[in-house]
Amino acid sequence: MTNIFDQSAVTTAGIRRDHFLIFGAPAIEDSEIQEVLATMASGWLGTGPKVMRFENDFKAYKGARYAVAVNSCTAALHLSMLAASLEPGDEVITTPLTFCATVNAIIHAGATPVLADVNPVTMNIDPMQVEARITPKTKAIVPVHFAGRPCDMDAIGEIADRYNLKVIEDCAHAVETEYKGRKAGTMGEFGCFSFYVTKNITTGEGGMILTRRQEDADRLKILALHGMSKDAWQRFGDEGYKHYQVVEAGFKYNMMDLQAAIGIHQLQRVTPYWQRRQEIWQLYNQAFADLPISLPAAPEPDTVHGYHLYTILIDKTKTGISRDAFLKAIHSQNIGVGVHYLSIPEQPYYQQKFGWQPEDYPNAMRIGRQTVSLPLSAKLTDADVEDVIAAVKRCL
Ligand SMILES: *Cc1c(COP(=O)(O)O)cnc(C)c1O
Numbered sequence: 558m559t560n561i562f563d564q565s566a567v568t569t570a571g572i573r574r575d576h577f578l579i580f581g582a583p584a585i586e587d588s589e590i591q592e593v594l595a596t597m598a599s600g601w602l603g604t605g606p607k608v609m610r611f612e613n614d615f616k617a618y619k620g621a622r623y624a625v626a627v628n629s630c631t632a633a634l635h636l637s638m639l640a641a642s643l644e645p646g647d648e649v650i651t652t653p654l655t656f657c658a659t660v661n662a663i664i665h666a667g668a669t670p671v672l673a674d675v676n677p678v679t680m681n682i683d684p685m686q687v688e689a690r691i692t693p694k695t696k697a698i699v700p701v702h703f704a705g706r707p708c709d710m711d712a713i714g715e716i717a718d719r720y721n722l723k724v725i726e727d728c729a730h731a732v733e734t735e736y737k738g739r740k741a742g743t744m745g746e747f748g749c750f751s752f753y754v755t756k757n758i759t760t761g762e763g764g765m766i767l768t769r770r771q772e773d774a775d776r777l778k779i780l781a782l783h784g785m786s787k788d789a790w791q792r793f794g795d796e797g798y799k800h801y802q803v804v805e806a807g808f809k810y811n812m813m814d815l816q817a818a819i820g821i822h823q824l825q826r827v828t829p830y831w832q833r834r835q836e837i838w839q840l841y842n843q844a845f846a847d848l849p850i851s852l853p854a855a856p857e858p859d860t861v862h863g864y865h866l867y868t869i870l871i872d873k874t875k876t877g878i879s880r881d882a883f884l885k886a887i888h889s890q891n892i893g894v895g896v897h898y899l900s901i902p903e904q905p906y907y908q909q910k911f912g913w914q915p916e917d918y919p920n921a922m923r924i925g926r927q928t929v930s931l932p933l934s935a936k937l938t939d940a941d942v943e944d945v946i947a948a949v950k951r952c953l
Pocket residue numbers: 628629630631632655656658659701727729730750751752753763764
């Protein structure tokens with residue numbers, strides 16, 4: 558390995574960037590800036606016509622029946638679990654290779670999370686592991702389309718049918734993802750999306766739930782706004798004062814027009830952004846083909862990969878540098894990177910609460926200990942991509 562702190566060693570491979578490349582920085586353009594300004598000027602900042610338009614636009618993009626905008630994917634997951642009528646003691650199976658929010662939402666809904674290890678190649682939940690974890694208490698499966706790659710939804714759907722389980726898709730990485738002509742978020746009872754800053758399209762903070770049944774959409778809307786009856790949303794209109802009724806103890810999860818103002822325009826660019834990330838993905842594949850690291854598996858046939866994360870695996874026995882040393886080295890090259898994710902059983906809370914150990918989910922454990930996510934935002938310029946490539950090569 559070259560010594561990255563030795564300036565003479567770096568001159569042949571180019572020089573360190575002069576400013577830090579922020580991981581996951583969103584591409585924000587003039588149309589959403591103008592829409593936010595117009596929203597500010599209108600005085601209508603909260604939930605209103607722009608949220609309704611964003612819901613309708615997203616629904617149309619997905620070909621879904623109902624869409625409910627909320628203020629995060631975490632909220633979307635939480636409400637979907639509640640709308641799925643989970644009860645205390647019910648078990649919900651999900652992946653150990655996910656963000657903590659997936660598991661926390663299960664816990665907040667009063668259910669018990671159960672983990673099923675991932676396939677080492679796709680990094681998605683392994684349907685055989687799911688089936689092995691089913692008990693009489695199992696009520697739902699939460700597949701996460703990791704990095705934008707669709708889970709094996711035929712196998713998951715078949716298991717769900719056989720055991721009468723609900724499927725709640727965590728689509729935080731998967732706005733563009735498709736599986737055999739079906740769009741992510743429309744295959745399960747509920748599909749939950751994130752518009753957090755680092756995601757494929759953003760509203761700053763924000764989320765969306767897709768569902769097929771009117772009664773589920775109605776319940777989600779009630780839960781998202783304090784448990785106030787459906788008519789309460791009309792409060793946001795100008796039709797004169799109407800009393801509202803509180804029909805259950807709900808939450809404060811509604812999206813604001815200020816957020817939807819960003820989302821409406823981000824959604825219009827979802828495909829060009831996706832194409833740009835695909836281009837960067839291929840540039841990385843070419844540049845790293847000869848390095849002693851693992852690259853992401855190619856997308857499966859008859860699927861659309863969302864290209865949310867480009868994850869390499871650093872195995873010290875092959876590279877001579879550990880993953881954590883690599884993280885430090887590339888950071889010192891002014892390149893921001895991520896880790897998606899240390900497996901859930903590595904986290905102390907879950908170890909204490911559920912007795913989970915990383916070794917019990919060996920595929921997720923190994924990936925979590927070796928993985929590094931390189932920048933993959935549509936905002937990256939060709940020069941940024943070249944900087945990332947040069948920095949990776951210098952660090953190895
Ligand atoms: C980002 C993310 C979430 C949470 O999304 P928020 O909108 O930040 O609440 C949930 N699951 C996965 C897999 C994520 O990456």
